[in-house]
Amino acid sequence: MKYVNTARTVPGGPDKVGVLITNLGTPDAPEKAPLRRYLKEFLSDPRVVEVPRLIWWLILNLVILNIRPSRSAAAYKTVWTDRGSPLMFHTQDQARGLQEALAERYGDDIVVDFAMRYGSPSISEVLDRMLAAGVTRLLVMPLYPQYSCATTGSTFDAIAADFTRRRNLPSLKFISRYYDHADYIGALALSIRTFQQEHGTPDRLIFSYHGTPQRYCDEGDPYYCECIHTTQLVAELLDLPEGSYMTTFQSRFGREAWLQPYTDEILKSLPGEGVTSVQLICPGFSADCLETLEEIGEENREYFMQSGGKEYTYIPCLNSDPQHISVLAQLAEEELSGWLESRLN
Ligand SMILES: C=CC1=C(C)c2cc3[nH]c(cc4nc(cc5[nH]c(cc1n2)c(C)c5CCC(=O)O)C(CCC(=O)O)=C4C)c(C)c3C=C
Numbered sequence: 001m002k003y004v005n006t007a008r009t010v011p012g013g014p015d016k017v018g019v020l021i022t023n024l025g026t027p028d029a030p031e032k033a034p035l036r037r038y039l040k041e042f043l044s045d046p047r048v049v050e051v052p053r054l055i056w057w058l059i060l061n062l063v064i065l066n067i068r069p070s071r072s073a074a075a076y077k078t079v080w081t082d083r084g085s086p087l088m089f090h091t092q093d094q095a096r097g098l099q100e101a102l103a104e105r106y107g108d109d110i111v112v113d114f115a116m117r118y119g120s121p122s123i124s125e126v127l128d129r130m131l132a133a134g135v136t137r138l139l140v141m142p143l144y145p146q147y148s149c150a151t152t153g154s155t156f157d158a159i160a161a162d163f164t165r166r167r168n169l170p171s172l173k174f175i176s177r178y179y180d181h182a183d184y185i186g187a188l189a190l191s192i193r194t195f196q197q198e199h200g201t202p203d204r205l206i207f208s209y210h211g212t213p214q215r216y217c218d219e220g221d222p223y224y225c226e227c228i229h230t231t232q233l234v235a236e237l238l239d240l241p242e243g244s245y246m247t248t249f250q251s252r253f254g255r256e257a258w259l260q261p262y263t264d265e266i267l268k269s270l271p272g273e274g275v276t277s278v279q280l281i282c283p284g285f286s287a288d289c290l291e292t293l294e295e296i297g298e299e300n301r302e303y304f305m306q307s308g309g310k311e312y313t314y315i316p317c318l319n320s321d322p323q324h325i326s327v328l329a330q331l332a333e334e335e336l337s338g339w340l341e342s343r344l345n
């Protein structure tokens with residue numbers, strides 16, 4: 001049999017709406033072997049590293065996978081919790097919150113689940129489960145507010161690849177971006193305002209986004225423009241004075257130029273310009289993870305303080321805050337309106 005038959009739908013049978021939230025994925029444990037497995041899958045994706053395959057295979061297998069797993073494992077250990085990786089437990093909480101919010105309005109004809117692009121739970125195993133539960137219409141929501149070929153694009157590849165092996169396909173909707181959605185911008189603005197009520201206003205508010213190679217942007221990836229736009233919309237909503245905020249890019253990997261300015265270089269140079277108190281926010285991450293908690297929360301704090309900085313605070317991601325859950329519920333409802341109309345309680 002060439003095609004798997006995970007969903008044998010029949011007229012009058014189960015006919016549910018499924019909402020699948022996805023994120024990047026994370027290692028199973030902060031140890032060398034799970035890190036090696038995770039990095040191998042992630043960094044072998046041609047959407048993530050756009051380098052000729054044979055050259056990249058040699059670099060990845062002979063160099064990176066021999067050095068990076070133990071270094072990354074040590075970094076993951078600093079953020080690991082009783083519930084495992086922060087990215088994992090925040091995503092679980094987001095799925096639960098979204099399920100409850102949607103069930104309140106639409107009952108149990110709607111099924112919410114989550115999957116990871118790399119590692120587990122994989123997109124295919126979760127789709128097996130959802131389709132077996134009677135999902136005939138599927139909304140995929142990658143939790144990347146700004147579209148990038150390396151993240152959102154790759155998630156679409158995984159859905160499409162999964163569908164090539166199935167006989168009976170559900171109807172499909174896919175959210176490519178929500179960087180300018182009023183509710184998302186409002187939730188970010190509220191989190192900044194609430195944080196500043198307790199911690200005061202810094203000399204500079206820094207919006208730090210995960211970087212990508214500059215080349216991807218030059219070749220048409222809209223990610224950079226969408227990040228700049230998100231910052232601008234939040235700044236307008238909060239009425240931030242020009243010069244009191246900026247956009248930077250973090251998590252550089254490899255030797256080629258990435259999107260600039262680089263977060264770490266900016267933090268090293270600001271104290272020399274008289275900027276000694278900063279607040280950092282990472283609006284491109286829908287959940288706290290290694291890149292926010294360790295890289296922004298710890299590593300970059302050191303750079304700033306060692307360069308003469310005095311006050312450095314990090315504003316957490318929206319995670320599973322009620323405000324964020326209602327952003328996700330609103331996004332889902334806007335996409336599903338046609339599918340859900342007949343199911344309103
Ligand atoms: C090698 C190239 C990479 C590109 C391009 C890239 C783009 C990209 N990544 C995110 C979100 C996350 N990345 C995370 C970790 C992470 N990212 C890379 C590399 C690239 N990312 C690596 C090697 C790692 C692993 C950690 C390490 O070894 O340093 C994470 C955190 C995962 C976790 O478990 O906590 C997220 C989230 C975005 C949004 C993006 C492009 C826009």
Ligand SMILES: [Fe+2]
Nearest residue numbers: 024210251291
């Ligand atoms: Fe990354």
Ligand SMILES: [Fe+2]
Nearest residue numbers: 251290291295
């Ligand atoms: Fe990092």
